[in-house]
Amino acid sequence: MFGRRKGLVGLDIGSSAVKAVELASAGKSYRVVAYASEAMAPDSIVDGAIIDGAGVADTIRRVFDRLGTKTKDVAASLAGNAVIVKKISLPQMTEAELAESIKWEAEQYIPFDIQDVHLDHQVVPGGEAAAPNSMDVLLVAAKKEKIADYTGVIAQAGRVPVVVDVDAFAIQNAFEANYDADPGTVTALMNMGASAININIVSGPATIFTRDVPIGGNAYTEAIQREFNLTFDRAEQVKRGAGAGDERADEIEAVLRAVSDNVLLEIQRTFDFYRSTAASDRLDRVMLCGGGARVRGFADALADRFGLPVEPLDPFRRIAFDAPAFGVDAVETAPVAVVAVGLALRRAGDR
Numbered sequence: 094m095f096g097r098r099k100g101l102v103g104l105d106i107g108s109s110a111v112k113a114v115e116l117a118s119a120g121k122s123y124r125v126v127a128y129a130s131e132a133m134a135p136d137s138i139v140d141g142a143i144i145d146g147a148g149v150a151d152t153i154r155r156v157f158d159r160l161g162t163k164t165k166d167v168a169a170s171l172a173g174n175a176v177i178v179k180k181i182s183l184p185q186m187t188e189a190e191l192a193e194s195i196k197w198e199a200e201q202y203i204p205f206d207i208q209d210v211h212l213d214h215q216v217v218p219g220g221e222a223a224a225p226n227s228m229d230v231l232l233v234a235a236k237k238e239k240i241a242d243y244t245g246v247i248a249q250a251g252r253v254p255v256v257v258d259v260d261a262f263a264i265q266n267a268f269e270a271n272y273d274a275d276p277g278t279v280t281a282l283m284n285m286g287a288s289a290i291n292i293n294i295v296s297g298p299a300t301i302f303t304r305d306v307p308i309g310g311n312a313y314t315e316a317i318q319r320e321f322n323l324t325f326d327r328a329e330q331v332k333r334g335a336g337a338g339d340e341r342a343d344e345i346e347a348v349l350r351a352v353s354d355n356v357l358l359e360i361q362r363t364f365d366f367y368r369s370t371a372a373s374d375r376l377d378r379v380m381l382c383g384g385g386a387r388v389r390g391f392a393d394a395l396a397d398r399f400g401l402p403v404e405p406l407d408p409f410r411r412i413a414f415d416a417p418a419f420g421v422d423a424v425e426t427a428p429v430a431v432v433a434v435g436l437a438l439r440r441a442g443d444r
């Protein structure tokens with residue numbers, strides 16, 4: 094019933110774990126035909142930069158061993174300071190004129206040497222451009238060096254990188270496949286991983302603001318490590334609430350709360366920045382995902398702080414996923430699979 098799509102694996106090379114998803118489709122419905130994840134050794138990827146290339150390639154190879162797919166083509170993504178996404182307003186022009194002029198426009202907005210970046214752009218559908226004869230364009234600049242690092246480790250693992258996307262857009266892609274994009278609603282898609290939070294504010298189908306904040310689940314683990322003098326692994330367990338050690342529950346709660354306060358402050362700064370720069374300052378709700386966001390009390394604290402409804406972004410709301418068949422737990426997997434699902438929805442040749 095489900096024809097295999099022209100095989101492509103969505104590969105999320107996260108700093109704490111690599112996640113891989115392959116989908117099959119029948120018409121507009123999808124189902125997961127392969128899912129696997131593998132933990133990444135700490136400090137292999139720092140601030141989105143691949144530090145230990147051989148180690149990362151090895152982790153990717155292990156993910157594919159588990160995945161058990163013949164598919165070689167991969168869609169991967171970049172995040173953090175490797176990418177800059179800016180919404181700019183330009184005079185109305187044709188796509189051909191835009192393609193011609195985008196490089197010159199970009200020079201004003203991108204703080205890197207234009208020679209060192211790969212540029213891409215997209216006209217924002219139904220953009221709320223201020224002037225009548227103008228249009229909103231999303232400008233994306235990715236450092237060529239970072240693209241080469243990511244495609245390099247994928248090739249080293251014996252796979253073929255055919256799409257290089259951006260985390261924030263992969264999340265949006267997974268969101269759109271699973272929810273009806275209500276044009277009147279402004280949603281902050283928020284993915285809190287181990288080392289960063291990808292924030293993508295969307296209005297209907299259009300991105301109006303995006304930013305990666307360099308703080309995430311590791312901040313909690315590291316605080317617990319320091320406070321109770323534990324190894325990273327033990328601190329991870331304590332953070333997740335497993336195992337009754339010497340640490341007192343109320344002390345652990347206090348540490349988690351203190352880190353959440355810092356994280357919320359960073360999110361506040363991002364929201365303030367959005368409100369001061371975007372054409373609209375509206376924000377209706379938060380859709381939350383990423384493993385880091387599962388930390389106790391975080392979702393509630395987020396809702397309290399901003400007075401917004403916070404809902405989990407479930408990448409399997411409309412995509413059939415038989416978690417036990419892949420030896421994983423559905424509740425644990427859904428939040429960390431969002432980027433990989435968004436990537437798996439791409440087709441070769443997509444930008």
Ligand SMILES: Nc1ncnc2c1ncn2[C@@H]1O[C@H](COP(=O)(O)OP(=O)(O)OP(=O)(O)O)[C@@H](O)[C@H]1O
Pocket residue numbers: 106107108109110111285286287288289290309310311314329332333383384385386387388389428429
């Ligand atoms: N039940 C849980 N409670 C608290 N934290 C959790 C839980 N499960 C996972 N995490 C945390 O989630 C993080 C991993 O999430 P995720 O896989 O989304 O990150 P990543 O993609 O590897 O990181 P990044 O995108 O920042 O490079 C880790 O910090 C981990 O400790």
Ligand SMILES: [Mg+2]
Pocket residue numbers: 105107108286287432
């Ligand atoms: Mg991630």
